Amino acid sequence: MSTAPAPTTDASPQSAAPAPARSVRSVLRPLILRLHFYAGVLVAPFLLVAATTGLLYAASFQAEKILYAHELTVPAGDHKLPLSEQVAAARKAHPEGTVSAVRPSPEADATTRVLLSGVPGVGPDHSLAVFVDPYTAKVRGSLEQYGSTGALPLRTWLDGLHGNLHLGESGRLYSELAASWLWVIAGGGLALWFGRRRAQRKVRGTSGRRRTLGLHGTVGVWAAVGFVFLSATGLTWSTYAGANIDTLRTALHQATPSISAAAGGDHGGHNGSGTGAGKDAATPRELDTILAAARAEGLGDPVEIVPPADASSAYVVKQIQRSWPEKQDAVAVDPASGKVVDELRFADYPLLAKLTRWGIDAHTGTLFGLVNQIALMALALSLILLIVWGYRMWWLRGRASAFGRPIPRGAWQHVPPQILVPALATVAVLGYFVPLLGIPLAVFIAVDVLLGEIAHRKGRSTRDGQVA
Numbered sequence: 001m002s003t004a005p006a007p008t009t010d011a012s013p014q015s016a017a018p019a020p021a022r023s024v025r026s027v028l029r030p031l032i033l034r035l036h037f038y039a040g041v042l043v044a045p046f047l048l049v050a051a052t053t054g055l056l057y058a059a060s061f062q063a064e065k066i067l068y069a070h071e072l073t074v075p076a077g078d079h080k081l082p083l084s085e086q087v088a089a090a091r092k093a094h095p096e097g098t099v100s101a102v103r104p105s106p107e108a109d110a111t112t113r114v115l116l117s118g119v120p121g122v123g124p125d126h127s128l129a130v131f132v133d134p135y136t137a138k139v140r141g142s143l144e145q146y147g148s149t150g151a152l153p154l155r156t157w158l159d160g161l162h163g164n165l166h167l168g169e170s171g172r173l174y175s176e177l178a179a180s181w182l183w184v185i186a187g188g189g190l191a192l193w194f195g196r197r198r199a200q201r202k203v204r205g206t207s208g209r210r211r212t213l214g215l216h217g218t219v220g221v222w223a224a225v226g227f228v229f230l231s232a233t234g235l236t237w238s239t240y241a242g243a244n245i246d247t248l249r250t251a252l253h254q255a256t257p258s259i260s261a262a263a264g265g266d267h268g269g270h271n272g273s274g275t276g277a278g279k280d281a282a283t284p285r286e287l288d289t290i291l292a293a294a295r296a297e298g299l300g301d302p303v304e305i306v307p308p309a310d311a312s313s314a315y316v317v318k319q320i321q322r323s324w325p326e327k328q329d330a331v332a333v334d335p336a337s338g339k340v341v342d343e344l345r346f347a348d349y350p351l352l353a354k355l356t357r358w359g360i361d362a363h364t365g366t367l368f369g370l371v372n373q374i375a376l377m378a379l380a381l382s383l384i385l386l387i388v389w390g391y392r393m394w395w396l397r398g399r400a401s402a403f404g405r406p407i408p409r410g411a412w413q414h415v416p417p418q419i420l421v422p423a424l425a426t427v428a429v430l431g432y433f434v435p436l437l438g439i440p441l442a443v444f445i446a447v448d449v450l451l452g453e454i455a456h457r458k459g460r461s462t463r464d465g466q467v468a
Contacts, residue, residue, distance in 0.1 A: 027414050029195055036188035038444060041394060043181040044387045050178040051387070053162035055380035058365045058373045060155040068152055071143060076108040077135030083112070083305075084287045089137035090114035090130040099307055100127055103150070103320070104291060105134040106302035115145060126156075149322060149366055172239050173436065179234035180241065180437040186220070186227040193217040209396035216389040223382040230379065233359035241434045254352035259330045259344040261306075261313045289338045290315045297331050297340055314341055322366035328357065 065072065083104055091099070097119035105112045111131040119128040122144055129145040129152070132138070146156040164171030196217075203214035235241040249255050290305060294317035306316040318330035328346035333339070349357070361367040365376050415423075431438015 027416065028419070029192070031415060032188050032191050036185060036192060037394075038448075039181055039185050039188070040387075040390050042440075042444075043178065043185065044390060046174050046178040047182060047185075047383060048387050049165070050162065050175055051380045051383040053158065055377055055384070057155065057158040057162045058376040058380065060158045061365055061373050062370070064152050064154050067154055068143065071131040071141040072111060073109050074111055074133045074135065074140065080105060080134040081137050082288050083291055085137050086112045086132045086134055087114050087287060089139060090116075090132050093139040094119070094128065094130050094142060096120060097122075097128060101307075102287065102305045103302060104305070106321075110134075111140055113145070113150070148320065149364065150320075169239065175234065176238040176241060177436045177440070179231050179238060180434050181231075181440075182234075183228045183231035184437065186224045186231070189217070189220045190224050193221055209393055212389050212392050212396065216386055216393065219382050219389075220386055223379055223386070226375070226379040227383065229359075230363060233363035235434065236356055236359060238436075240436065244433045249352050249356070252352065254350040256353040256356065257344060257349065259316055259318075259332050260342045261308060261316050261332050262341070286315075286335045286338070290317060290333045290335065293317075293333045293338050293340055294331050297329075297343065299329055299331060300327070308335065322361045323369040323372075 083102065086104075087099065087102055091114075094116060097116035099114060100117035101115040103113040103115070112134050114130045114132060115127040116122075116130065117127050122128050126144045126146045128142055129150075130142045131140045133140055143152050144156065145152060146159070151159060160166050163175055165174060203211060203218060206214055236245055246255070287305065291303075294303060294305075299317055299319055302319070302321050303317055304320045306318070308315055314332040314334050316330060316332050319327045321327040326346055328349075330344045331340045332342040334341050346354070346357075358367060362372060363376075365373040427438070427441065431441060
């Protein structure tokens with residue numbers, strides 16, 4: 001009788017099959033998820049303040065037109081008076097201070113602004129704007145103005161609230177922190193969203209945390225490009241990152257040029273500025289000659305005329321219409337001869353200077369007027385919704401057992417060195433140029449590693465005690 005062969009057995013257990021290689025996406029996803037989660041939780045309060053104040057600021061452009069309609073508008077007439085007469089009327093009503101600039105009426109129903117510096121009770125960074133009817137030379141009122149965009153009290157106050165919470169230079173750190181991290185959070189969200197299967201992205205027919213995640217991801221994808229833009233442009237005039245950007249632009253010969261106000265005609269370079277107000281342009285008839293010379297050079301409305309700093313300097317006339325980016329030309333006019341002694345065309349700006357000008361104007365809502373402002377309000381509202389949905393997901397993640405259960409740590413240990421090392425080097429470089437990104441990130445990593453080590457040792461000691 002034949003016997004069935006006994007099954008062969010190995011004296012030693014077979015070695016386990018090697019684990020299949022993990023894709024780069026599967027390795028990086030947990031790390032990106034943890035970074036996105038913690039950055040969102042910790043930076044979201046700053047972003048929420050920035051988004052809310054930014055929403056109010058974007059709406060202030062149209063609010064000012066309503067609130068200050070009496071000062072800004074007049075019934076259109078048939079013939080505007082000479083500019084010198086309008087300035088003389090403003091000086092008669094407000095003899096204090098010195099004329100620092102004049103903005104002729106740019107439209108048929110708009111007033112002329114005469115800007116005065118050194119007025120008692122008006123801050124050194126502000127000026128007193130006197131509004132004059134260009135048809136009758138009647139003064140319609142006066143308001144404080146701040147900045148080259150012509151911001152009046154409402155917009156000035158909201159600008160300060162958005163930029164520094166009215167806390168001065170130290171308050172600007174909040175907005176720089178928000179701008180430094182916004183693009184990181186947006187980029188991480190994009191990577192996570194497109195890393196999900198298509199069926200997991202849908203919103204319709206879902207509920208609870210999955211529906212919130214769907215709304216969060218869908219809106220975030222549509223708004224991500226805008227967030228990156230706001231982050232990049234916001235950093236250009238921030239305290240620390242902005243200084244590094246300016247240094248880099250200067251080293252690359254991409255700094256914004258300025259026109260020379262030397263009446264002698266320094267045509268070789270644009271290294272001066274016509275911002276002085278040593279000569280009061282209260283009554284001189286030459287104002288009309290200066291304006292006519294600028295018009296002959298193609299400078300259309302709106303323009304600003306800056307009086308010379310001293311007797312040897314020229315008037316500077318510059319276009320100030322930010323709603324159309326090309327209208328940024330400037331000329332310097334000799335008051336004695338009425339001839340243009342220097343000119344600066346926006347077309348001659350270096351590329352980075354143009355991009356910086358466009359970026360700042362778009363960030364502040366002036367590049368394309370109302371359309372720009374509506375887009376900014378939509379982005380701000382989207383960011384507010386994303387933050388609310390993000391915190392809701394954090395709450396739901398706890399499943400009523402623990403508030404805001406965090407994403408598990410240790411994801412970086414699975415990242416291959418050939419990816420981890422270049423990534424850390426990139427982060428180090430970015431952290432140097434954008435310190436309010438690099439410093440908080442370094443602190444987060446250090447604290448996270450420390451907490452992980454404490455948890456590891458605590459768990460090991462617990463296991464050792466159980467074994468004993």
